[in-house]
Amino acid sequence: MKIPLILDIRGNSLDDGPGIRTVVFFKGCPLSCSWCHNPESKKTTAELSFDESECAGCDACIGMCEKKALSRKIIGFVDRKKCSLCFRCTEVCPSGALSRMGREVPVEEIMATIFRDMPFYRNSGGGVTLSGGEPTLFMDFASQILQQCKKKKIHTLIETCGHFEWGQFEKKILPWIDMVYYDIKIMDSALHKRYCGLSNEKILNNFENLAALSLKRKINLLARTPLVPDITDTPENLQAIARYLSALGISSASLLPYNPMWKKKIMKFGINDEINAPDNESWMETIHIDKCKSIFAQYGISV
Ligand code: SF4
Numbered sequence: 001m002k003i004p005l006i007l008d009i010r011g012n013s014l015d016d017g018p019g020i021r022t023v024v025f026f027k028g029c030p031l032s033c034s035w036c037h038n039p040e041s042k043k044t045t046a047e048l049s050f051d052e053s054e055c056a057g058c059d060a061c062i063g064m065c066e067k068k069a070l071s072r073k074i075i076g077f078v079d080r081k082k083c084s085l086c087f088r089c090t091e092v093c094p095s096g097a098l099s100r101m102g103r104e105v106p107v108e109e110i111m112a113t114i115f116r117d118m119p120f121y122r123n124s125g126g127g128v129t130l131s132g133g134e135p136t137l138f139m140d141f142a143s144q145i146l147q148q149c150k151k152k153k154i155h156t157l158i159e160t161c162g163h164f165e166w167g168q169f170e171k172k173i174l175p176w177i178d179m180v181y182y183d184i185k186i187m188d189s190a191l192h193k194r195y196c197g198l199s200n201e202k203i204l205n206n207f208e209n210l211a212a213l214s215l216k217r218k219i220n221l222l223a224r225t226p227l228v229p230d231i232t233d234t235p236e237n238l239q240a241i242a243r244y245l246s247a248l249g250i251s252s253a254s255l256l257p258y259n260p261m262w263k264k265k266i267m268k269f270g271i272n273d274e275i276n277a278p279d280n281e282s283w284m285e286t287i288h289i290d291k292c293k294s295i296f297a298q299y300g301i302s303v
């Protein structure tokens, strides 16, 4: 079984499905969306994070790093070429400014957290959400969590980018899942490849399979489109998505406001790649969500 690294297990979430939920964040994603607001979830491997705003300036870490990878003279503090990811510096850091992103967590430990939170699910209509990253990268591991949840009648939801093998998903995930939050980002395949790293054929094929099941009321499916200025929120793209959903008999969807948090986050990981996405927080105000909603409404899709 492919063992994932887990970024976080967060209880009391109100943003990741109905009711109060426990969210398990997997590390690793097959896509590489330029606007991803969880850049720490892109790689499947563990990473060293340095948060300058948390640093107490004690310099305890600098002297103990055998690779001499830490220095105030380095932009971002960590020389990523020298760092061997031993994570010893995180053990001496008193403030948590240096931290390890991603750790192996046994299914039993995850289930213990989930079972502890069960009273919250009962009272709120909540449950468990598998998120990421992309949980379907680790179907067997995810399946174990979902199966144990279903034994206890816990509501289960998976958030997915849709880039997975349908046969595996049908066998290992689908029988144990109540709801799917499914990202439909860009309809033009070439643009999808440009901004998300891969073309969208597999994603759309998988969505169509799920849409057919949702029409038969075998699964609860919600298509979600993040509104990224000038990339996903163009009238052409939104019209194409709405037309596509309407043709599949889908009558409701979700539009996610743009989140420019990625810019602050990538600094912590020393990511210096050219990022092809807007970084100006004023985009938050200039997005015309109502206008975007009205495009969906023209095709009979409520948002
Ligand atoms: S993870 Fe290890 S090698 Fe990297 S900076 Fe910390 S102590 Fe040095």
Ligand code: SF4
Pocket: 054, 055, 056, 057, 058, 059, 060, 061, 062, 092, 093, 094, 095, 096, 097, 098
């Ligand atoms: S040990 Fe932590 S708080 Fe001290 S200098 Fe290093 S990163 Fe900053």
